[in-house]
Structure formats: structure tokens, C-alpha cells
Amino acid sequence: MDRMVNANEARSVTRHGHSPEFMVKQRSDGRWIAVELDGPIAGVFPSQHAAMTYAGTRTHHRRGSIRLVLAPFTFGR
Template sequence: MPPILHVAAIHAEAPAGGAARFIVGQDHAGRWVAVEVHGRAGGLFRSRDAAVHFAAYETGHRADAVSVSPDRVELRL
């Protein structure tokens, strides 16, 4: 079973500063998820492209602000 990325774990590794960063990946049901590293934003999406598009928009299209994870990503509400 692949590892699961939890927002709390991502938060601990998040860089200092106010720059929003997103992790994009699939949850346990295969849905695409975009999660802001501090847990302040996120969502479920129909496709990888839609999740990346949302994350890119939310981060001002900064090239280094969105990461696609090969690990399972869970959106915690």
C-alpha cells in the first residue's frame, strides 16, 4: 500500500513565508485532490489537469508552487 500524505505532515515540512504551495495527487478512491500545504484550501477534482489548474491558479501560476505526488493524498475536512 502506498504511503498517505496527511496535511499535518505536509505542514511540518512547509517552507517559511506566506507562499501558498499545493500538493496534487489521488486519494484512496482514485479521485484527484489538490491540498494546500497548510490545510487552508483544497478540493476534489475529476481529473489531474483540473486539480493542477486549480492549484496553479491559487498560487499565481508560480512554477515551483505545485507538486504532483506519486503517493496517496487525502483531503481532510
């Protein structure tokens, strides 16, 4: 884990460099999501470890490129 942030801070992050930046967060149904902050890439995973592994691979393990958000996440209806 690189750094924990709140949801507002995660949304305000901008891309630096060539690798994408990801937000990893637990959904209300218990599954984990990894979402590219400035692009269309996203995935749903059964565990935090799986989501972090995916995001790490997509970012080439670049330091500071993954944000773990601790606030609850729900989809708007």
C-alpha cells in the same frame, strides 16, 4: 507539473514567498485532491488536470509551488 515528490517530502515543504504551495495527489477512489500545504484551502477534482489547473490558479502559476505526489493516498479511519 513542477516537480514530483514522495508524500513525506511533500509534508515537509514550507511556504516561500506570498503565494500558497499546493500538494496534488490521487485519492484511493480515483478522484484528485489539491491541498494547500500551510493553510485551509483544498479541493476534490475528477482529474489530475483539473486539480493542477486549480492549484496553478491559486498559486498564480509560481514555479515550484505545486507538488505532485505519486504515492497512494487514503484517509485514516
